[in-house]
Amino acid sequence: MSEEESLAATPLPKELVAFCVAEQEYCVDIMAVREIRGWTVATKLPHAPAYVRGVINLRGSVLPIIDLACRLGLPPREARARDVIIVTQIREQEVGLLVESVSDILTIVDETIQPTPDVASETAKSFVRGVLSVEDRMIRYVDLEKIMPPRPSEAA
Amino acid sequence: MDQMEEIRETFFLECEELLEAMEAGLLSMNSGEADAETVNAVFRAVHSIKGGAGAFGLESLVRFAHSFETTLDEVRAGRLTTDEAVMRTLLKSGDVLADLVRASQANAEIDDGAHADVLAELAGHIGAEADGGDSGDDAPDDFTPMTIDVGGDDEGDNDDDAADDTAAVDAQPDPDRDAFGEPFEDDGRNRFRVDFRPFPELYGRGNEAVLLLRALATLGEAQVRCNTDDLPPLGEVDPEGAYLSWTVIVTTDRPQEDVEATFEFVQGDCELTVARVSGGAIATATAPADDAAADADADTADSEKPDADKVDTTTAAEPPTAEAAEATPKAAAKPPAAPKPAAPKPAAKKPAKEASGGPKATVRVELDRVDRLINLVGELVINQAMLSECVLDASDAHDSNVVTGLEEFKQLTREIQESVMAIRAQPVKSLFQRMSRIVREASDATGKSVELKVDGESTEVDKTVIERLADPLTHMIRNAVDHGLETPDKRTASGKSERGTVFLTAAHRSGRVVIEVGDDGAGINRERVKQIAIDKGLIPADAELTNTEIDNLLFLPGFSTASEVSDLSGRGVGMDVVKRAIQALGGRISVTSTPGEGSTFSISLPLTLAVLDGMVVDVAGQTLVVPISAVIETLQPNEADLHKVSADGPTVKIRGTFVPIVDVGAQLGYRDPKDDFHDQVILLVETDDGVGTALAVDSIHDQRQVVIKGLESNYGQVRGIAAATILGDGRIALILDAEALVSNANGAVAPMEPAIELAS
Numbered sequence: 079m080s081e082e083e084s085l086a087a088t089p090l091p092k093e094l095v096a097f098c099v100a101e102q103e104y105c106v107d108i109m110a111v112r113e114i115r116g117w118t119v120a121t122k123l124p125h126a127p128a129y130v131r132g133v134i135n136l137r138g139s140v141l142p143i144i145d146l147a148c149r150l151g152l153p154p155r156e157a158r159a160r161d162v163i164i165v166t167q168i169r170e171q172e173v174g175l176l177v178e179s180v181s182d183i184l185t186i187v188d189e190t191i192q193p194t195p196d197v198a199s200e201t202a203k204s205f206v207r208g209v210l211s212v213e214d215r216m217i218r219y220v221d222l223e224k225i226m227p228p229r230p231s232e233a234a
Numbered sequence: 235m236d237q238m239e240e241i242r243e244t245f246f247l248e249c250e251e252l253l254e255a256m257e258a259g260l261l262s263m264n265s266g267e268a269d270a271e272t273v274n275a276v277f278r279a280v281h282s283i284k285g286g287a288g289a290f291g292l293e294s295l296v297r298f299a300h301s302f303e304t305t306l307d308e309v310r311a312g313r314l315t316t317d318e319a320v321m322r323t324l325l326k327s328g329d330v331l332a333d334l335v336r337a338s339q340a341n342a343e344i345d346d347g348a349h350a351d352v353l354a355e356l357a358g359h360i361g362a363e364a365d366g367g368d369s370g371d372d373a374p375d376d377f378t379p380m381t382i383d384v385g386g387d388d389e390g391d392n393d394d395d396a397a398d399d400t401a402a403v404d405a406q407p408d409p410d411r412d413a414f415g416e417p418f419e420d421d422g423r424n425r426f427r428v429d430f431r432p433f434p435e436l437y438g439r440g441n442e443a444v445l446l447l448r449a450l451a452t453l454g455e456a457q458v459r460c461n462t463d464d465l466p467p468l469g470e471v472d473p474e475g476a477y478l479s480w481t482v483i484v485t486t487d488r489p490q491e492d493v494e495a496t497f498e499f500v501q502g503d504c505e506l507t508v509a510r511v512s513g514g515a516i517a518t519a520t521a522p523a524d525d526a527a528a529d530a531d532a533d534t535a536d537s538e539k540p541d542a543d544k545v546d547t548t549t550a551a552e553p554p555t556a557e558a559a560e561a562t563p564k565a566a567a568k569p570p571a572a573p574k575p576a577a578p579k580p581a582a583k584k585p586a587k588e589a590s591g592g593p594k595a596t597v598r599v600e601l602d603r604v605d606r607l608i609n610l611v612g613e614l615v616i617n618q619a620m621l622s623e624c625v626l627d628a629s630d631a632h633d634s635n636v637v638t639g640l641e642e643f644k645q646l647t648r649e650i651q652e653s654v655m656a657i658r659a660q661p662v663k664s665l666f667q668r669m670s671r672i673v674r675e676a677s678d679a680t681g682k683s684v685e686l687k688v689d690g691e692s693t694e695v696d697k698t699v700i701e702r703l704a705d706p707l708t709h710m711i712r713n714a715v716d717h718g719l720e721t722p723d724k725r726t727a728s729g730k731s732e733r734g735t736v737f738l739t740a741a742h743r744s745g746r747v748v749i750e751v752g753d754d755g756a757g758i759n760r761e762r763v764k765q766i767a768i769d770k771g772l773i774p775a776d777a778e779l780t781n782t783e784i785d786n787l788l789f790l791p792g793f794s795t796a797s798e799v800s801d802l803s804g805r806g807v808g809m810d811v812v813k814r815a816i817q818a819l820g821g822r823i824s825v826t827s828t829p830g831e832g833s834t835f836s837i838s839l840p841l842t843l844a845v846l847d848g849m850v851v852d853v854a855g856q857t858l859v860v861p862i863s864a865v866i867e868t869l870q871p872n873e874a875d876l877h878k879v880s881a882d883g884p885t886v887k888i889r890g891t892f893v894p895i896v897d898v899g900a901q902l903g904y905r906d907p908k909d910d911f912h913d914q915v916i917l918l919v920e921t922d923d924g925v926g927t928a929l930a931v932d933s934i935h936d937q938r939q940v941v942i943k944g945l946e947s948n949y950g951q952v953r954g955i956a957a958a959t960i961l962g963d964g965r966i967a968l969i970l971d972a973e974a975l976v977s978n979a980n981g982a983v984a985p986m987e988p989a990i991e992l993a994s
Contacts, residue, residue, distance in 0.1 A: 121966040122856055124902035125953055133949065135960045138613040142949040171948050 094210075096182040096217055097164065100152040103181060103217045105210070110166045110222055114180055117161040131157070131176055136165065143174040149225055151201040168222045175225070184212060191219055245286045246339045247598070252279040253332050257667045260328050264321045270310075277306045283335065294344040295334045298353065302327045305356045314359060322674075323355040329671050423454070423485050426493050429507040431479035436503035438474070447480060449496045454486030483511065601697075604657050611647075611654045612845075612941040618647045619962035655841070659694035662740045662749070665704060666691050669711050669738055676715035682722060683733040684715050693740035695747050699819055699839055703749070706812040710751045710835055711736065713809070718753035718833055728830065730754065737834070747841060752834035758827040760784045767793065785825045785833075789813045817973065820846055820863050822920075848959070848969065849917070850936040854904035857967040858931070859940055859959055864972040866918045866926060868934060873912045886916055886928050893918065895928045901975055902954060919972045927976045942969065954978055 094105040095114075120132030120143045129148040133140050143163060148154050163174040191208040207221040259276035284299035305324070308314035316324070330349040337344050428450065432443050450456055461479045471477070484493055494508050622640050666688050677684035695703075719725075719734035726732055737752040760781060767773045767787045779787075787793060791810040816823045820840045827833035840846060840863065848859035849868075875887040876895075885892040895916070900907040908914070914930040940959035943966075945952060956971035 119965065121958075121968065122904065123949070123952055123968070124904065124955060133945070133958060133966050135616075135964050135966050138609070138616065138943075138960065140943050140945055140948055140958045140966060173948065 091185050091187050094184045094186060094217075094219070095164065095180060096184055096212075097162070097177040097180045099150065099177050100147045100155075102152070103215055104146070104150075104177075104206075104220050105184060105217050106164070106166065106175075106220050106222055108183065110168065112165040112167055112172065115163050115165065117157055117159060117163060117176070128154075134163070134174065136172070136174070139172065141165065141172055141174045143176050144225060145176045146220075146225070147176075147178075150205055151199070166222060168226050171226065173226060182212075184210070184217070186210060242290055245290060246335070249283055249286065249335045249339075252283050253328075253335060254664060254667065255279045256328055256331070257670070258663075260321075260325055261667070261670060263316055264325060273306070273310045277303065277310050280306060280331065283331065287335075287338065290338075292338045294346055295331075295338050297346070298327075298334055298349060299331060301353050301356045302331060305360050308360045320359050323352065323359060325671075325674055326352050327356060329674070332671075423487055424489065425511040426484045426486070426490060427507075427509045427511050428482040428484060428493060429479070429509075430482065430497070430504060431506075432476045432500070432504040434472075434474055434476045436500050437476060439500075439503060441500050441503065443478070443480070446496060446500065447482065450482055450484055450493070453488050453492060453496070454484055456485075457483045479505075599657075604654075608654050608658065611651050612943075615647050615651055615941060616960045616962075616964070618644055620964045623962055655696075655845075656694070658697050659841070660697050660700055661692045661694050662700060663691040665700050665707065666738055666740070668704065669707060672708050672711045673715060673736055676712050680716055682715060682719055684719060685733055685735050686738060687735055688738045690740035693742060693747060695740075695839065696841060699747075699841075702815065702819055703837075703839075706815040706837075707749070707751070709809075709812050711738070714751055714753040714755070714833075714835075718755040720756050724756075728756075742841075743838070747839045749837045749839065750834055751837075752832060754832040757829040757831055758785055758788070758825070758833050760829075763787055785827055788825060789823070817863075820861060822863060845939050845941050846969070848938065848940045849934060850938060850940075850961070850967065851915070851917070851931040852933045852935060853902070853931045854899040856902075856904055857935070857961065857965070858898070859967050859969045860917060860919075860929070860931075860972060861956070861969065862937065864919045866920055869916050869918070871912060871914070871916050876911055884911055886911070888918065888926075888928070893926055893928045895930050896976055897930050898970070898975065899930075899932070901978060919976065927972075929970075929972065929975070940967075940969070 093108040095108050095111050096103055096105040098104075115136075118134050120134045122132040123130060123142070126132075129145050131143040131145045133142050135141070145154070145157075157176060158178075160179070162177055162180055164177060164180070165172060165174050167173075191210055193208055194203055194206050195209065197203070202218075205221055205224050206218045208219040210217040210219060256276050256279035259272045259279070262272055263276070280299055280303045284296055284303060287295040287299060302324075305314065305327075309316055309320070309324075314320060330352050334344060334349075430443075430446070432441075436443070447456070447458055451458075459481045461481065462477070464479065465471070465477045486493070490508060490510060494506075497504065497506050622644065625636055625640060670686050670688070673684055673686040714736045715734075719736070720728070720730075722732045725734060735754045737750065737754075739750045739752075741748050764773075764777075764779065764784050764787070767784075767790065768775050768777075770793065772787065772790050772793065773779070788809045789812075791808065793808055793810070813823050816837050816839070821837055823835060823837050825833060825835050847862040849862055849865060851858050851860055869888070871886045877885050877887065877892060879885060884895040884897075886895055887893075895911055897908050897911075899905045908930065911930050914932065915934055917929040917931060917934075918926050919929055920926055940961075943958045943960065945955065945958050952968075954971055954975040956969045956974075958966050958968050961967050
C-alpha cells in the first residue's frame with residue numbers, strides 16, 4: 079500500500095533496494111523492507127505452492143519464505159548459506175524473500191522507471207512493474223503485491 | 235460525545251458486576267442462606283442499575299428496574315416473605331433485567347410487552363399495600379426512614395429511596411406534608427415540583443431569588459415553600475451567604491422546558507431539580523444547574539461527613555429522589571450514576587457493610603495489553619530455551635556458575651509465564667451463574683422441578699475458555715434437565731424426591747480443569763440408545779458394544795435420543811456439536827452413567843489456550859507437534875498386526891480391532907506414501923466414529939509444553955495443521971490438527987500432490 083501511494087503521490091526521490099536472483103538484478107521499494115537477514119533453514123509447509131520455501135522464526139513470529147527465483151520462473155536451486163532473506167511487509171503480512179545477495183541501494187525519481195518492455199513472458203509482465211537502467215545494467219522493479227501467494231484459505 | 239460514550243461503557247461494565255452481585259444474592263436468597271444484608275445487596279444492585287439507566291435515558295430498563303426494586307423493597311422491609319413463588323419471580327426478574335441491560339447496551343429495540351408477565355407477577359406479589367407513600371412507617375429497623383411524598387397519588391416512587399435519604403431528611407420536618415399536604419386532583423395540567431437552592435454566587439452575580447420565583451409563578455399557579463432549616467444562628471450568619479432554599483409546586487399548562495427555562499440564567503449558580511408530578515409517575519430532570527462533578531462531590535462530601543455543611547443536607551436528600559424517577563436525557567450530564575445512589579448510604583447512619591466475599595481490589599486492563607504481555611512472555615520462554623542450548627553447547631567445560639545462572643533464569647521465566655497466564659484466568663463463577671438461569675428456564679419449559687447444585691465456582695480458567703464454554707455447557711445443562719431427569723411422576727414412582735438435581739462442578743486436576751455436569755435422573759437407557767443408533771444406521775445391527783461404547787454413541791453426529799424434538803433441546807444440535815466445541819478448546823468429554831442413579835458428563839480442559847502439551851514427533855525429517863489431548867496411546871506395531879484392506883488401505887490391529895493408518899508424511903506431502911509401517915510409531919488418536927485412527931510417524935522425540943503461534947497472520951490456514959510453535963533450537967515446528975488430517979485422509983479432501991518436492 080505504501081508502495082502504491084508513494085509511487086503515485088511523491089515526486090520526491092525514492093530509494094530502492096536492489097538484489098540479485100539467479101544472476102539477474104531486481105529491486106523493491108525500501109519502504110517495504112523491514113530488515114535483511116541471513117538464511118536459516120525453513121520449516122516446510124504442507125500443501126504449499128512450490129515457491130513457498132516454508133516458515134522461519136523471526137523473533138517469535140512465523141515468517142513465510144518465498145523463493146523469489148522460483149516465483150519468477152527462474153531455474154530452481156538449493157538454498158545456500160550465503161543466501162539472504164529480505165523481510166518485507168506486504169499489506170498486513172510480513173513475508174521473507176529468499177534472494178542470492180543484496181547488491182545496492184538506489185536513489186531514483188519515478189520518471190526513471192520505464193514500463194516493462196512488452197515481452198512475451200507472462201511471468202515477467204505480472205511480477206515486474208517496470209525496469210530501471212542503471213549504468214549498463216537492467217534492474218527490474220518487483221511488484222510485491224503480486225509476489226504473495228494467494229491466501230491458502232481462500233484458494234482452498 | 236466520546237466522553238459520553240466512555241461513561242456509558244463504564245456504566246455497562248459496572249452493570250455486569252452489579253448483575254453478577256444481584257444474581258449471586260438472589261441465588262443465596264433462593265437457597266435460604268440470605269440475611270438482611272444479602273437482600274440489601276440485591277436491592278442496591280438493582281437500584282444502582284436503575285439510577286445509571288436513568289442517567290442514560292434507558293427508559294425500558296428504568297421502568298423494569300423500578301418495579302423490580304419496589305418488590306425487592308417489600309422483601310427488604312420484611313412485608314413480603316420470600317417463598318418459592320416469590321423467589322421464582324425474583325429470579326425471573328433478574329433474568330429479564332440482565333436481558334434488558336444487554337439489549338440496552340446493544341442499543342437494541344426493547345419490546346416492553348415481552349416482560350409484561352414478569353412485571354405483572356412482580357406487581358402481584360406486592361399487591362395493593364405497596365401503593366401509597368407510607369411505607370416509611372414500617373421500614374426495616376436499621377433505618378428510620380421518612381417519606382418524601384411528592385404527590386399523594388404517586389405509586390410509592392419514593393419509598394425505595396426513603397431509607398437511603400433518611401438521615402438527611404431526618405433533620406427537617408416533612409417538607410411536602412407541611413406545605414402541600416392535600417393531594418392534587420388530576421385535572422390534566424402539568425404539575426412540577428421545583429427544588430431550588432441558590433448558591434452565594436447567584437446573589438453575587440446580581441440575581442435575585444425572589445424574581446426567579448415570581449417568574450415561575452407567572453407560568454401558572456405556584457405553591458412556594460421556603461426552607462429555612464439551614465439558617466444558622468444569627469451570630470454565625472455570613473452576610474453574603476445563601477441559606478434559603480425553596481420548594482415550589484407549579485401547576486401550569488406549559489411544558490417542563492419552560493419551567494426550566496426560568497432558571498436559565500442562573501445555571502451553575504444554584505442547585506435545581508425539576509420533577510414532573512402526575513398521577514403515578516414522576517419525570518425528573520436534574521437540570522445541570524450545578525455542574526455534574528460538583529453535584530457528585532456534594533453527595534460524596536455529604537456521605538463522608540454528614541453534618542459538615544448543613545446546607546448540603548437537603549441536596550443529599552434530593553438527587554436520589556430525582557433518580558428514582560425516569561430521568562430525561564438531560565440528566566445524562568450527571569456522572570455515571572452507579573456509585574451515586576450508593577453514596578448517601580453512609581449518611582443514613584448505617585455503616586456500609588460490604589457483602590461477605592466482596593470484590594477484591596482490581597484493575598481493569600484491556601485484553602489486548604494482557605495478550606501482548608502473554609506473547610512477549612512466550613518469546614521469553616523460547617529465548618531462554620534457545621539461550622540455554624547455545625550456552626551449554628558452546629562451553630565444553632561446564633562452568634557451574636553459568637549452569638546455575640541458566641537454571642535460575644529458567645525458573646524465573648517459568649514463574650513469569652505462570653503469573654502472566656494467571657492474569658487471563660478467571661473464576662468460572664460467572665459462567666456457572668449463567669447456568670442457573672438455564673436451569674430455571676429449562677425447568678419452566680419442561681415442568682420439572684429442578685435444583686442446581688454448584689461446586690468449585692472459584693476454579694480459575696482462561697477467559698477465552700470460559701467464553702467458549704458457555705454454549706456447550708448451556709446445551710449440556712439443558713440436556714440434563716430435558717433428557718437426563720425424569721418427570722416428577724416417574725421420580726416419585728421410583729422412590730426419588732420429586733425435585734431433580736443437576737450438579738455442576740469444576741475442579742483442577744493434574745494441570746487441567748475438569749468440569750462435570752451430572753444429574754440424578756434415570757441414567758442412560760443403553761438399550762434405547764443402541765436401538766436408535768442401529769435405526770439411524772450409525773452402527774451395524776449386530777454390533778457388540780460395551781456399556782462405555784454405547785454411552786459414547788451419544789456423541790455421534792446425527793444422534794438424538796429425544797423421540798420427539800422438544801422445544802428445549804433437540805434443536806438439531808446434538809452432543810456431537812458439544813464434543814466438537816470442547817475438542818476445539820483442546821479438551822475432551824466423556825460420560826459415565828448408572829441406570830437409575832443418573833449420568834455425568836465430564837469435560838477436561840487445558841488451563842490455557844496459549845500453550846499446549848504436545849508430543850514432538852519426527853516425520854520425514856520434519857519436526858511436528860501432536861497435541862497430547864488428541865493422543866489416546868502410542869505403540870510400536872508388530873509386523874503381524876499390520877494388514878492391508880486391499881492393495882492399499884493399511885490398518886493396524888489394536889486389541890482385536892483393525893484401525894486405519896494415516897501416513898502423516900504422505901498426507902502432508904513430505905514424502906511418497908509408505909508401503910510398510912513396521913518401522914513407524916503409531917499414535918492412536920480419537921476420532922468421531924469411536925474406533926480411532928492410527929497416525930504413523932517416524933519417531934517420538936519428546937513431550938513438552940509449546941507456545942502456540944498462529945499461521946494465519948502472515949500466511950493463512952494450512953489443512954491438517956492447527957498452528958505452529960517454536961522449538962528450543964529456534965526452529966519452527968508445525969502443530970498437527972489430528973482431526974483435520976484424519977478427515978483429509980478419509981477422502982473428505984483428496985490429498986494434495988506433493989508440491990513441496992518441486993521446490994527443492
